[in-house]
Amino acid sequence: MPQHLRVLLSPFFILLLFVIGSVYVSTLPEIWLAVLPWAPYFLSITALFMAWHFNKGRVFVAVLIVMAALWVPSYLKQDHNLPLVPTVLALTWLSLMRERGCLNRFTFNRIFLFAVLFAWWGALQTGWVKLPTTVPLMGGEALDGRTEFIESVLSLGLIGLSITLLLALWWRRVDHFSACILGTVVGIILINVLPITRLHETILFSALLFLWVWQLLLESRHMAYRDELTGLPSRRALNDAMAALPSNYAIAMVDVDHFKQFNDTYGHDMGDVVLQMVAKTLERYRGPAQAFRYGGEEFTLVFRGKHVEGAPDQLNWVREEIEEVPIDVTTARGQEKVINVTVSIGWAVPEAGDDPSQVIKRADEALYKAKKKGRNCVVGRA
């Protein structure tokens, strides 16, 4: 499944699950129905605590925005009149901001900014502030049909623009945060347009808050199991994968040739670009083999089951493909040129009684032989 759809899967699946659940909510025992109104508060405290723990200021603020959407109307005693426009605007605005950690001046500034936005909406709703009828904005008292019409068009325009922007951000970033913001905005719109009771509304708000708890769980998993530079699964993920291998498998170790020299000549940043390029090429072989960053300039490919047979050919293709990628570099004298890097590969399959760590050791020995042979080659050790 394409990565774009994969990141959207969990937010929209959670939403769908809660929407279906809300249909059957009235069949729940009394005790559950009594507890349900507390669910959003419990979930928001959990999400806020987790966001603080993982130092995710944007998630912290997103949860507060969802809570404001739930809480502000009941505070104003205006049930079922959700602050739709300020909520969507605040979430969109937030997704344009960079992650800058939690509980610092950036987070407090953002909370203040969005609090002003909600306070403005509340003031207009309650009539504390009255705009001239020619300035229709976010619930300003509509004195005639024309003003009401302009106000609706303006609200729809702002929401449409926000959704377009959020879709563009999701498409560009392909990350869980953008997907969760999209899910939250869709959820808020659903709550606003569906003819639902207060109880259903509570369940849908719980869905939106659960979505953020889930996002933080995914994020923590991502931090533990993904290599930050290349985006590949990390050594820890490889250890887990090795514990669940079938009987027929092969492990290949891929190492960039003369990488120290490359770093010394073109700089560490260019070295990082090379590692990202190698990772991207290895990722393309996701079908037959799973790629991991083993550490430093070393990568691991794991072939399982029927793919083991084709491993030598696949490894040669990988090697050739990496060799063909042109890399633009600047020399110490400021000259620009295009170069190519190569990799050496050693691979092995298990012998009777071998555990995966022994197979990795033998693949490493094969890699050593490939280096000795002159590099840019594949050596297999069955």
Ligand SMILES: Nc1nc2c(ncn2[C@@H]2O[C@H](COP(=O)(O)OP(=O)(O)OP(=O)(O)O)[C@@H](O)[C@H]2O)c(=O)[nH]1
């Ligand atoms: N840019 C960059 N360099 C790294 C990273 N991790 C490790 N390195 C560098 O990778 C280099 C590893 O070099 P060696 O293992 O000695 O490899 P080599 O001797 O140059 O090349 P071979 O003999 O062909 O393996 C060291 O200079 C490390 O600093 C990283 O994440 N980014």
